Amino acid sequence: AVARRRQSRCYLLDYVCHKPCDDRKVSTEMAGGLILRNQRLGLPEYRFLLRVIVRSGIGEDSYCPRNILEGREDAPTHEDALDEMDAFFDAAIAELFFKTGVAPADVDVLVVNVCMFSPAPSLASRIARRFGMRDDVAAYNLSGMGCSAGLVSLDIARNTLRTRPASVALVVSTESIAPHWYTGTDRSMMLGNCLFRCGGSAALLTNDPSLGRRAKMALRDLVRANIAADDEAHASAMKRDDGSGRVGISLSKDLPKAAARALTLNLRRLAPRILPVSELARFAVHSMFCRKLILLPHAKQTHGGAAKINFKTGVEHFCVHPGGTAVIEGVKGSLGLDAYDVEPAVMTLHRWGNTSTSSLWYVLSYMEAKGRLKRGDRVLMLTFGSGFKCNSCVWEVKGYMGDKGAWAECIDEYPPETTANPYMQNYSWVNDIQGDNLLV
Numbered sequence: 001a002v003a004r005r006r007q008s009r010c011y012l013l014d015y016v017c018h019k020p021c022d023d024r025k026v027s028t029e030m031a032g033g034l035i036l037r038n039q040r041l042g043l044p045e046y047r048f049l050l051r052v053i054v055r056s057g058i059g060e061d062s063y064c065p066r067n068i069l070e071g072r073e074d075a076p077t078h079e080d081a082l083d084e085m086d087a088f089f090d091a092a093i094a095e096l097f098f099k100t101g102v103a104p105a106d107v108d109v110l111v112v113n114v115c116m117f118s119p120a121p122s123l124a125s126r127i128a129r130r131f132g133m134r135d136d137v138a139a140y141n142l143s144g145m146g147c148s149a150g151l152v153s154l155d156i157a158r159n160t161l162r163t164r165p166a167s168v169a170l171v172v173s174t175e176s177i178a179p180h181w182y183t184g185t186d187r188s189m190m191l192g193n194c195l196f197r198c199g200g201s202a203a204l205l206t207n208d209p210s211l212g213r214r215a216k217m218a219l220r221d222l223v224r225a226n227i228a229a230d231d232e233a234h235a236s237a238m239k240r241d242d243g244s245g246r247v248g249i250s251l252s253k254d255l256p257k258a259a260a261r262a263l264t265l266n267l268r269r270l271a272p273r274i275l276p277v278s279e280l281a282r283f284a285v286h287s288m289f290c291r292k293l294i295l296l297p298h299a300k301q302t303h304g305g306a307a308k309i310n311f312k313t314g315v316e317h318f319c320v321h322p323g324g325t326a327v328i329e330g331v332k333g334s335l336g337l338d339a340y341d342v343e344p345a346v347m348t349l350h351r352w353g354n355t356s357t358s359s360l361w362y363v364l365s366y367m368e369a370k371g372r373l374k375r376g377d378r379v380l381m382l383t384f385g386s387g388f389k390c391n392s393c394v395w396e397v398k399g400y401m402g403d404k405g406a407w408a409e410c411i412d413e414y415p416p417e418t419t420a421n422p423y424m425q426n427y428s429w430v431n432d433i434q435g436d437n438l439l440v
């Protein structure tokens with residue numbers, strides 16, 4: 001049993017979040033130009049985009065790929081997509097090897113997840129080749145698995161390590177934006193352009209006890225929930241044609257509802273594994289009391305709604321996927337969190353946008369840069385993504401966590417007094433024009 005327990009240990013040695021070059025920032029002016037040069041958009045679309053961008057919670061410092069900066073979003077090449085990937089690999093993965101002193105040849109397991117771009121040879125092969133990894137590296141490449149695939153990768157890495165004593169796994173998570181800028185007029189697909197931005201993360205995991213001694217965190221639990229059998233949830237984040245033959249990712253208005261359902265399922269499984277018995281007992285008694293109250297007239301108003309389990313009894317930090325303001329607000333409400341708990345997610349959305357599957361590592365990095373993470377603290381990571389899936393995991397802080405990482409140059413400016421962006425100031429004229437035609 002001791003040997004099995006030792007074998008199932010999974011430590012986070014370190015991680016790096018990618019900070020693209022400053023000249024790839026999406027300023028208000030750049031985004032305005034991008035919208036205005038799309039001949040398919042008219043006043044109704046401008047008004048919709050203004051409303052959503054203003055409410056998106058994203059500031060002026062998130063990043064886009066070069067082909068979009070160069071005005072080639074309508075005709076991206078395969079090379080554009082590879083360039084975007086290589087820029088991330090060459091910066092972040094190289095930095096992670098340098099930072100940890102682990103050599104590419106020490107990597108036994110490589111797991112890569114990129115939802116929207118699946119070239120041949122795979123991106124996992126591209127990384128193995130670029131960094132000169134061994135010919136017996138166990139490489140896995142996940143595609144099409146959405147924003148919660150980072151924890152699917154983590155699950156694969158953890159399970160693979162179980163079969164290989166004293167090994168090292170590299171988990172790489174990013175998204176391909178370059179070939180996926182939507183240029184049509186379907187609102188559910190235009191929404192993605194307002195949210196998704198460039199970013200990526202690389203993390204080194206190990207079950208080697210000698211390396212584990214200098215690890216930052218240890219993985220305690222990982223739970224996956226997939227409600228793909230539910231039609232509405234399955235369709236809530238989906239790549240499809242828009243009716244005019246333009247392909248994009250459609251995010252339906254039902255997405256926050258699907259996220260809430262998947263979250264409930266996930267937490268129902270996770271709670272008994274991470275919360276103290278006293279909290280589970282309190283919740284059971286309170287739930288029974290609430291069920292009885294439903295039978296009594298007016299009692300519900302006096303005593304509040306359904307019983308809520310208190311995750312703060314088992315976890316100190318909440319690393320929530322910054323999918324959008326509605327997603328963060330939904331989790332905040334469901335778990336009874338406060339503004340301090342979701343500050344890392346809100347600030348990540350503001351600084352980096354929704355970088356899909358790598359997002360939660362930026363959230364973790366914010367907590368670390370702010371000096372929030374102390375030895376023994378537990379961190380709950382919660383991710384959502386197409387499927388529809390909610391994946392979660394709990395880490396325990398083992399070592400010193402005080403790196404500023406990708407936040408180094410801006411962490412002192414966070415949280416800002418306001419996260420409002422200047423779009424309304426610059427483009428409110430679209431709401432002042434009478435009718436729906438720019439020429440009138």
Ligand SMILES: CC(C)(COP(=O)(O)OP(=O)(O)OC[C@H]1O[C@@H](n2cnc3c(N)ncnc32)[C@H](O)[C@@H]1OP(=O)(O)O)[C@@H](O)C(=O)NCCC(=O)NCCSC(=O)CC(=O)O
Pocket residue numbers: 051052055056057145146147148187188189191195237251252253254255256322323324325326327354356384385386
């Ligand atoms: C987009 C928002 C910031 C807008 O916030 P607001 O507070 O203004 O709220 P709102 O709901 O009134 O929306 C403003 C206008 O947008 C419209 N609107 C909102 N959501 C829409 C949708 N999915 N499709 C089409 N239109 C939509 C509303 O009808 C309204 O238009 P009108 O004014 O005309 O009535 C928020 O709704 C939000 O955060 N939504 C969730 C975003 C999301 O799906 N994130 C997950 C990304 S996917 C992911 O992370 C995982 C993955 O892909 O795997």
